[in-house]
Amino acid sequence: MLTSGRDILLNEEEKLVKESIKQFAEDKVKPLARKIDAEHYYPTELIPELAELGLLSVFVPSEYGGSGMNNISYSLIIEELATVCASTSVIVSAHNSLAIWPILKFGTTEQKKQYLPLMCTGKSIGCFALSEPGTGSDAARQTCTAKEDGDDFIINGVKNWITNAPVSDVCILLTMEDASKDHKGITAFIVDLKTTEGISIGHKENKLGICGSPTASITFDQVRISKKQLLGERGKGFRVAMETLDGGRIGIAAQACGIASASLNDALRYSTERETFGVKISEHQMIQTYLADMATDLEAARLLTYTAAKMKDEGMQYSKMAAQAKLFSSEVCMRNSHLAVQIHGGYGFVKDFNVERYMRDAKITEIYEGTSEIQRLVIAANLIKEQSN
Numbered sequence: 295m296l297t298s299g300r301d302i303l304l305n306e307e308e309k310l311v312k313e314s315i316k317q318f319a320e321d322k323v324k325p326l327a328r329k330i331d332a333e334h335y336y337p338t339e340l341i342p343e344l345a346e347l348g349l350l351s352v353f354v355p356s357e358y359g360g361s362g363m364n365n366i367s368y369s370l371i372i373e374e375l376a377t378v379c380a381s382t383s384v385i386v387s388a389h390n391s392l393a394i395w396p397i398l399k400f401g402t403t404e405q406k407k408q409y410l411p412l413m414c415t416g417k418s419i420g421c422f423a424l425s426e427p428g429t430g431s432d433a434a435r436q437t438c439t440a441k442e443d444g445d446d447f448i449i450n451g452v453k454n455w456i457t458n459a460p461v462s463d464v465c466i467l468l469t470m471e472d473a474s475k476d477h478k479g480i481t482a483f484i485v486d487l488k489t490t491e492g493i494s495i496g497h498k499e500n501k502l503g504i505c506g507s508p509t510a511s512i513t514f515d516q517v518r519i520s521k522k523q524l525l526g527e528r529g530k531g532f533r534v535a536m537e538t539l540d541g542g543r544i545g546i547a548a549q550a551c552g553i554a555s556a557s558l559n560d561a562l563r564y565s566t567e568r569e570t571f572g573v574k575i576s577e578h579q580m581i582q583t584y585l586a587d588m589a590t591d592l593e594a595a596r597l598l599t600y601t602a603a604k605m606k607d608e609g610m611q612y613s614k615m616a617a618q619a620k621l622f623s624s625e626v627c628m629r630n631s632h633l634a635v636q637i638h639g640g641y642g643f644v645k646d647f648n649v650e651r652y653m654r655d656a657k658i659t660e661i662y663e664g665t666s667e668i669q670r671l672v673i674a675a676n677l678i679k680e681q682s683n
């Protein structure tokens with residue numbers, strides 16, 4: 295097993311989390327990973343086991359039935375799952391960081407009591423609906439509307455690219471109440487997807503990668519929801535979305551580290567088995583250069599990711615670091631998976647080996663929860679703000 299400088303950052307409890315999740319991922323998730331990819335299969339049978347291990351309630355305190363872990367442990371969980379199956383890792387990360395976390399942070403005690411215990415058991419899965427067909431990177435330009443009507447709101451609009459939508463019960467929904475106020479007109483809600491009238495889930499998207507993670511649009515047609523479903527204050531939804539995404543980006547950085555790590559492991563194994571010109575290909579200096587770059591980039595990506603996680607755990611301002619971790623790790627993930635295919639040559643291009651899956655899975659890490667271009671904007675905006683303070 296390859297050593298990592300990341301481990302110096304871990305305490306004994308976190309090391310135990312890493313070891314137990316690694317074992318679980320190897321024993322239970324890895325055997326399903328090819329089926330999940332090839333058949334675009336949602337691994338229903340894993341959900342109770344993920345819940346049993348506390349992986350569907352990572353941040354939730356025990357009073358609501360959760361496992362109450364920190365962001366370092368969360369990153370380890372997502373990285374270890376992604377090392378064997380990127381689809382499973384994003385099913386888990388979207389549920390924890392995009393659905394549960396905003397309820398914990400912005401929800402009322404009543405909302406926490408109502409939603410969290412069931413979400414911790416996996417009987418209720420969560421998703422986060424911000425993007426729309428015409429609204430992606432420019433998240434403030436929401437067109438899904440919320441109109442006040444007595445004690446209720448009426449919601450109309452379409453949300454797009456929603457991870458977990460086809461299997462979700464609970465949705466964190468961002469709406470526009472007053473477009474004249476720009477981002478200050480945005481309001482967040484918690485919506486019961488399966489029991490509220492007027493909601494329809496689109497077809498499952500046919501994706502390049504992370505094929506077992508179900509993604510779909512959600513359409514709201516004259517949907518009536520009570521004011522009790524407001525998440526945070528009216529007009530403060532943009533902050534709910536931005537803070538949620540800050541944390542989510544640590545999860546995607548960890549996912550990227552997992553895929554980058556799997557790419558390195560497989561490339562290394564193959565290069566010490568495959569022979570050309572009478573020697574193992576790992577003896578060729580060009581291959582060694584690839585392996586050295588992959589390993590060094592991975593270590594740097596992990597250090598950014600686990601530093602961002604630690605900063606969040608310590609209550610520090612971590613927006614910039616989360617964006618740096620997500621930007622760098624996702625680009626390393628893409629490079630490592632690409633090099634792993636290159637090292638495998640023709641064998642890397644066929645489905646007998648896993649590296650072509652890693653390359654397909656890698657691409658989305660540069661896109662979702664904020665593209666690489668958006669991460670650069672976030673980093674630069676934070677630098678300029680820091681300079682002027």
Ligand code: CAA
Pocket residue numbers: 388422424425430431432433434455456457458477478532533536537539540613661662663664665668671672675
């Ligand atoms: N935390 C708290 N507040 C924040 C914040 C943060 N991280 N970032 C911005 N804000 C606040 C600002 O302080 C400002 O506050 P005021 O009300 O006091 O003015 C306000 O929000 C507006 O900030 P900006 O002027 O910076 O906003 P902007 O319109 O220029 O947008 C952006 C900034 C960073 C580009 C933002 O639109 C963004 O993050 N876009 C990307 C969206 C994204 O990641 N989408 C992915 C969707 S989720 C997904 O992928 C689907 C899935 O299911 C996985």
